[in-house]
Amino acid sequence: MTALIDEAGPAVSVRGLRRDFVRGGGLLSTHATVRAVDGVSFDVSHGEVLGIVGESGSGKSTLARLITGLLRPTAGDVRIAGRSLAEADRRQRARLIQQVFQDPYSSLNPTQRVRDIVALPLVAQGDVPREERARRVSEMLALVGLDPAVGERYPGQMSGGQRQRVAIARALVLKPRIVVCDEPTSALDVSVQAQILNLLQALRRELNLTLVFISHNLAVVEHIATHVAVMYLGRIVEAAPTAELFGSPRHPYTAALLQSVLTPEPGKGIPRIPLGEGFPDPAAIPPGCRFHPRCPSALPACADASPPLRVDAGHLVECILAPETASREATSQVHAGLGP
């Protein structure tokens, strides 16, 4: 199994990724192409946690499903530990990369016992003997902090936090190196969210896992991620190491997102967010800079041409207003702080 892993290169390498959906086309409506992910490239090194943030409609979840191979890209390539996802079959893919979803109430089959849910990826591999499966399931349940006896239970008999632990155990049972977590704590209470975040941190250290962590909760991303990419209408508009991005955001959209975070500090009031009432619609992507209709600092030029990509010491930003200190890197976001 381990022969699949290329330790030298990046854990995840994404180049020119694009995904279109066709919307409508019913009796009364016309076809519309929705470009959910539009030219995304990045690398994640082994052991890193890439946080991906953005509003609904930004393409975060589509990107997650492309990275895990649940969706096929319209164009572009995803390589996991050096191996192209397009060339891997389902079993190989499952050993390389796994995912944890937002809602542990709908991602676990309610009619199966927990031990069967966690064992399913092993069964699907087809070559793992029954005793080995049972041993691995117990090992995984213990690893995520569950009493192996819960293997006999059904998901309906467990709390949300316990179910998310089961989902994590299932994701880890094939010992993948990369786990994509799509809003893994958004359906949980804050006290339980803390348990799950601590668990992910501990697992990452113990197993040297690489995580792609998608969330709309910026405080959570700041806590867990080593690098952050900000998505807007299908593109990564800014990416940098976490402290750098939160400390000195360069894209006006990132700045607005950070301003919107409500820390528990009474007396600070509600910030005024200068974005207008518009919302990003991936079926009608504006020309020029796709953020310009909502941008408080937009110039006339922003409506005409796509913004240049600017890269400066591992901090990447797609905005005409960003300081032009560094060379424009023609190869887009490659090795721009996300790579080794």
Added chain:
Amino acid sequence: MSVLAVQDLRVGFRDGTLAVRGISLDLGHGETLGLVGESGCGKSVTSLAVMGLLARGAARTAAGIRLAGEDIARASERRMAQLRGDRIAMIFQEPMTSLNPAYTVGDQLSEVYRRHRGAGRLQARDRAADLLARVGIANPGLRLAQYPHELSGGLRQRVMIAMALMCEPDVLIADEPTTALDVTVQAQILRLLQDLQKETGLAILLITHDLGVVARMADRVSVMYAGEIVESGTAEALFGRPMHPYTRGLLDSIPVPGKLRPGDQLKAIPGTVPRITAAFRGCGFRDRCGLADRGCEDTIMPREEGPQHRYLCRLSSELQGQAS
């Protein structure tokens, strides 16, 4: 003078679960009271009990629920129907479930005004357009003719707020009003509620699990756990000097920028909210509390930490400090 005063509210379900166990709330004109806690602690049941909208099989008792002086704990269903949407209104987390998908925004907004105020069609339309403009919707004429599914989540929540405010109610109950929204839209909606409150003197009961939202919005905060209010005080006191171990646990469990170094563990609260029945005695949090001992199985008397700052724990601040 309070516009909403709830005294000793209790709600029980048929299976013996006590969802709300004798809580009292007091909401003044132009004030925002935050009610926080995890799912299953009784926040939403409280709001439905106040509105008289509990499902069949839930039993409510209260020493009094006074809305602008009128005791609505004993009001008829007919009277409650008159008051709801007129003097007391409610907005929910997911506007799509409370807006009727088969009617236009204009029809739904107008209906509220026509029913409660006996206004004519044109007058109600004007009022609806006016309210949409007030909640920051550009081009109200266009929006009035649209159906809810044609709007973004943020716009739908604005429409919900406009609908709730059609008759200028005294009290707005907002149950997780921004939980389903993006953070940028959340800030815009909360800002809007604050602005409208300044204009109209609206009193807001804000129910949320989001400590950031409640800290920024509320004048006073009540923390609910297992059907009881375990701590209440001004937002400054409660966030500045949290006294109940549950309040402290909640505040410690959220990541706050600058408070932790990368890789640090968050303080989680172990376990889950218990199911409470009539036989239960003592502190509902004791199974999850690091400071609990046998004394927590007896009835707990409230403690005061300052003017208006109360909490329900056997241990004083000094004793909590020694024990931890």
